[in-house]
Amino acid sequence: AQSVTQLGSHVSVSEGALVLLRCNYSSSVPPYLFWYVQYPNQGLQLLLKYTSAATLVKGINGFEAEFKKSETSFHLTKPSAHMSDAAEYFCAVSRRSNDYKLSFGAGTTVTVRA
Amino acid sequence: NAGVTQTPKFQVLKTGQSMTLQCAQDMNHEYMSWYRQDPGMGLRLIHYSVGAGITDQGEVPNGYNVSRSTTEDFPLRLLSAAPSQTSVYFCASPPPEGQGTAFYGYTFGSGTRLTVV
DSSP states (O other): OOEEEEEOSEEEEETTSOEEEEEEEEOSSOOEEEEEEEOTTSOEEEEEEEOSSOSEEEOGGGOEEEEEGGGTEEEEEESSOOGGGOEEEEEEEEOSTTOOOOEEOOOEEEEEEO | OOOEEEEOSEEEEOTTOOEEEEEEEOSOOSOEEEEEEETTTEEEEEEEEEETTEEEEOSSOTTEEEOOSSSSBOOEEESSOOGGGOEEEEEEEOOGGGOTTOOOOOEEOOOEEEEEO
16 A cells, blocks of 8 residues: 655745655555645646656646655655745655556645745 | 536535535546545545446545446435535546556546535
């Protein structure tokens, strides 16, 4: 079974500062990894995904994440925060093959200070 | 646009009442799933289906029933609602580019916010 741990339930950053959201996973096999974003009162939207093509993955809205197998991590970063980045972010993991089940982390809420 | 449609968006139930949350997808994928979202707990899998006539339990199945008579529809039933079932419910299915051997995550419905009083 796989599980996902997101370090920090709340992150507060200044506008223009680096956004760093941490995600660690446990998996018996190399996984599929995802980051989703949820804006207030909305559904979840895919930010980016790792499916073994490249360890550094670029997503939408300037976000990127790096898969580090040795650290079992998939941290999400954005060099310069914008007010519109205020949202809740979820890391999720699935095994390879035809297992479509996703396990989600508890989520990290990002607030951006002007 | 291909996607997942959930109804209703909001619902208030009294304890003991029953209801069905509807979910329909037009992406023609065999896999569909229901999650509940609670503060500080992320999304937890309730039930999932790998095709018409095939369903299975997820992490938190108690109090919920599902069926899958067609590829498109995957309703979630609460037989006797309890306050602990107050939550936001999401239906999800892989998008068209996630067909075959690749898995590219889910397309989510917009959610159903359920309050049980």
